[in-house]
Amino acid sequence: MxxxxxxxxxxxxxxxxxxxxxxxxxxxxxxxxxxxxxxxxxxxxxxxxxxxxxxxxxxxxxxxxxxxxxxxxxxxxxxxxxxxxxxxxxxxxxxxxxxxxxxxxxxxxxxxxxxxxxxxxxxxxxxxxxxxxxxxxxxxxxxxxxxxxxxxxxxxxxxxxxxxxxxxxxxxxxxxxxxxxxxxxxxxxxxxRGGIRIRLALTGVMAHGAMPQEARSPLVAGARIVEALAGVQGWAQNRFGTHPHAGKVTVTPTVLRAGDPDQLNVIPAHGLVGVDVRTVPGTDHGELTGRIRRAAEVAAGTEGVGVELTVVDDRPxxxxxxxxxxxxxxxxxxxxxxxxxxxxxxxxxxxxxxxxxxxxxxxxxxxxxxxxxxxxxxxxxxxxxxxxxxxxxxxxxxxxxxxxxxxx
Ligand SMILES: [Zn+2]
Missing domain, CATH: 3.40.630.10 (Zn peptidases)
Structure with missing residues (x-):
C-alpha cells in the first residue's frame, strides 16, 4: 500500500x-x-x-x-x-x-x-x-x-x-x-520448451524394383536419416543438458514418406522426412539445426541421395x-x-x-x-x-x- x-x-x-x-x-x-x-x-x-x-x-x-x-x-x-x-x-x-x-x-x-x-x-x-x-x-x-x-x-x-x-x-x-x-x-x-519443425526433402533416382542397382532410393536414405536423428538427439541431450523442469531436448521423426502404395515395383525418386524438435532453455537452435542438416546429408549421402532442409517453424x-x-x-x-x-x-x-x-x-x-x-x-x-x-x-x-x- x-x-x-x-x-x-x-x-x-x-x-x-x-x-x-x-x-x-x-x-x-x-x-x-x-x-x-x-x-x-x-x-x-x-x-x-x-x-x-x-x-x-x-x-x-x-x-x-x-x-x-x-x-x-x-x-x-x-x-x-x-x-x-x-x-x-x-x-x-x-x-x-x-x-x-x-x-x-x-x-x-x-x-x-x-x-x-x-x-x-x-x-x-x-x-x-x-x-x-x-x-x-x-x-x-x-x-x-x-x-x-x-x-x-x-x-x-x-x-x-x-x-x-x-x-x-x-x-x-x-x-x-x-x-x-x-x-x-x-x-x-x-x-x-521450444520447438523447431523441420522438413527434409530427399531427391534420388527412380528405377524399376527389379533393378535396384539403378536407383538412388530416398526411402532407404530416409530410414538412415531416422536412425541418424537418434544420434543427434543423444548429442543434443549431452550438449544442452537437463533442465530442472523442461527436461531434455528431443529430436523426433514424425513423417517418413516415399513411394506409391499402388506401385510396389517402383523405387521412387522423391521422399520426405519430417522432424519435430523440442528444446529446453539454453538450447542453441542454430547449432542444433546445423547438426541435423549435417547428419541428414551424411546419412542420405551414403545412398547418393540429396537432402534439402527447410525450417518450417522455429520457436525458442x-x-x-x-x-x-x-x-x-x-x-x-x-x-x-x-x-x-x-x-x-x-x-x-x-x-x-x-x-x-x-x-x-x-x-x-x-x-x-x-x-x-x-x-x-x-x-x-x-x-x-x-x-x-x-x-x-x-x-x-x-x-x-x-x-x-x-x-x-
Ligand atoms: Zn491453449
Missing part, C-alpha cells in the same frame, strides 16, 4: 457463478481453428467484447486475419502510477475430432459431477473466464496502482497470429509482465526467473488460496507466451485452470471449483504485483 492511504484495500470478491457461466457460454461457441474456415474466433470475440462494454472497459477488437479478431482491453486502476500487468488467453480451440468418440456433446458446456465438459473447457476458455472475472473483482474492490491489459487473442493453436500481432503493437512495449492462463494443473510454469524455449516479481506474486497468491506453495513446472510445448517473449521481450509465466494433459483430448473438462480458485489467485496476484508486493 502507498503511504498516506488510511484504509486497507477491500478484498476482491470474485463472482464465481458469472465466471462459470462465461466459461460455459464460450465452450458452446465452436471456435475451432481449422485451415480454410471463414470465421473462427469471431463469435467468442463478440461475446467478450459485449462483456467488456458492459464492464465499461476500454477495448479494441482487431482482426489478425479474416474472421479472426484479437480483443485487447486496458483496465486502468485509478490508484496512481504503477506497472502494467497483462493477462493473456486464446479463444480458438483444436478440433473435437470424431464427436462419436466423446461421451458428451463436445460443444454442450454440460456441467456434471462437478466438472464443466467440452472442447476448450480447459484449453482455455475457463482460463479466459477466470482472468476476466479476476480483473472485474479487483476493479470493484477499489482503485489499484498501474493498470491491467487483458489480451484475448486469436490463433494460438495455429500460427499464433494473435500473439504476433499483439507483440508488434505499441501497447506491448508498455507491458511489464504477462500471466498466460493456459491449463497447467496448479503448476507455476516458469519455462516452456523461454524462461522467467523464479524470483521475478510476477512469479513471486503468483506464488504468494496461490499459497494464500491453497495454504501450500505451488510446484514450479515447464510447459511441454509452446504458448502465446513464447511469442510474447520472443518478439516483444516480455517476461511470461504460465498458470491456469485445468489439467496439463487434458488439452486436445476427447472428453475435455475443467473442475468447476478451479474456475473460482484461479480467478481468486489471479486477483490476488495482480494486486500483489501492481502494489509492489504490498498486498496479497
Amino acid at each position: 502507498h503511504s498516506g492511504s488510511s484504509t486497507a484495500p477491500r478484498e476482491p470478491v470474485v463472482d464465481t457463478d458469472a465466471a462459470v457461466s462465461l466459461t460455459r457460454d464460450l465452450v458452446r461457441l465452436r471456435t475451432v481453428s481449422a485451415a480454410g474456415s471463414e470465421e473462427v474466433e469471431r463469435p467468442a470475440a463478440e461475446l467478450v467484447s459485449r462483456l467488456f462494454t458492459a464492464f465499461g472497459w476500454e477495448h479494441e477488437v482487431s482482426e489478425v486475419a479474416p474472421g479472426r479478431p484479437n480483443v485487447v482491453a486496458v483496465v486502468e486502476g485509478g490508484g496512481g502510477p504503477g506497472p502494467t500487468l497483462m493477462f493473456e488467453g486464446h479463444t480458438d480451440v483444436v478440433t473435437e475430432g470424431d464427436p462419436g468418440d466423446w461421451s458428451i456433446d463436445p460443444f454442450g458446456g454440460e456441467i456434471r459431477d462437478g466438472r464443466l465438459w467440452g472442447r476448450g473447457a480447459a484449453d482455455m476458455k475457463s482460463g479466459l473466464a477466470a482472468m476476466i472475472h479476476a480483473v472485474r473483482a479487483l476493479q470493484l474492490a477499489g482503485p489499484f496502482p498501474g493498470r491491467i491489459v487483458l489480451g484475448v487473442l486469436a490463433d494460438e493453436e495455429g500460427m499464433m497470429l494473435g500473439a504476433k500481432a499483439f507483440a508488434a503493437s505499441p501497447l506491448a512495449a508498455e507491458v511489464d509482465a504477462v500471466i498466460v492462463c493456459e491449463p497447467e494443473g496448479y503448476e507455476v510454469c516458469t519455462s516452456a 524455449a523461454v524462461e522467467v526467473p523464479e524470483n521475478h516479481p510476477v512469479v513471486t506474486a503468483l506464488v504468494a497468491a496461490h499459497r494464500r488460496e491453497h495454504g501450500t506453495p505451488p510446484p514450479f513446472g515447464a510447459v511441454p510445448g509452446t504458448t502465446d507466451g513464447t511469442i510474447l517473449t520472443r518478439d516483444a521481450g516480455l517476461p511470461t509465466v504460465v498458470y491456469g485452470p485445468g489439467g496439463k494433459w487434458i488439452a486436445h483430448q476427447k472428453d475435455e473438462y475443467v473442475e468447476v471449483r478451479e474456475i473460482g480458485e484461479y480467478a481468486r489467485v489471479y486477483a490476488a496476484a495482480a494486486r500483489h504485483f501492481l502494489t509492489g508486493g504490498g498486498a496479497v
Whole structure:
C-alpha cells in the first residue's frame, strides 16, 4: 500500500457463478481453428467484447486475419502510477475430432459431477473466464496502482497470429509482465520448451524394383536419416543438458514418406522426412539445426541421395526467473488460496507466451485452470471449483504485483 492511504484495500470478491457461466457460454461457441474456415474466433470475440462494454472497459477488437479478431482491453486502476500487468488467453480451440468418440456433446458446456465438459473447457476458455472475472473483482474492490491489459487473442493453436500481432503493437512495449492462463494443473510454469519443425526433402533416382542397382532410393536414405536423428538427439541431450523442469531436448521423426502404395515395383525418386524438435532453455537452435542438416546429408549421402532442409517453424524455449516479481506474486497468491506453495513446472510445448517473449521481450509465466494433459483430448473438462480458485489467485496476484508486493 502507498503511504498516506488510511484504509486497507477491500478484498476482491470474485463472482464465481458469472465466471462459470462465461466459461460455459464460450465452450458452446465452436471456435475451432481449422485451415480454410471463414470465421473462427469471431463469435467468442463478440461475446467478450459485449462483456467488456458492459464492464465499461476500454477495448479494441482487431482482426489478425479474416474472421479472426484479437480483443485487447486496458483496465486502468485509478490508484496512481504503477506497472502494467497483462493477462493473456486464446479463444480458438483444436478440433473435437470424431464427436462419436466423446461421451458428451463436445460443444454442450454440460456441467456434471462437478466438472464443466467440452472442447476448450480447459484449453482455455475457463482460463479466459477466470482472468476476466479476476480483473472485474479487483476493479470493484477499489482503485489499484498501474493498470491491467487483458489480451484475448486469436490463433494460438495455429500460427499464433494473435500473439504476433499483439507483440508488434505499441501497447506491448508498455507491458511489464504477462500471466498466460493456459491449463497447467496448479503448476507455476516458469519455462516452456521450444520447438523447431523441420522438413527434409530427399531427391534420388527412380528405377524399376527389379533393378535396384539403378536407383538412388530416398526411402532407404530416409530410414538412415531416422536412425541418424537418434544420434543427434543423444548429442543434443549431452550438449544442452537437463533442465530442472523442461527436461531434455528431443529430436523426433514424425513423417517418413516415399513411394506409391499402388506401385510396389517402383523405387521412387522423391521422399520426405519430417522432424519435430523440442528444446529446453539454453538450447542453441542454430547449432542444433546445423547438426541435423549435417547428419541428414551424411546419412542420405551414403545412398547418393540429396537432402534439402527447410525450417518450417522455429520457436525458442523461454524462461522467467523464479524470483521475478510476477512469479513471486503468483506464488504468494496461490499459497494464500491453497495454504501450500505451488510446484514450479515447464510447459511441454509452446504458448502465446513464447511469442510474447520472443518478439516483444516480455517476461511470461504460465498458470491456469485445468489439467496439463487434458488439452486436445476427447472428453475435455475443467473442475468447476478451479474456475473460482484461479480467478481468486489471479486477483490476488495482480494486486500483489501492481502494489509492489504490498498486498496479497
Ligand atoms: Zn491453449
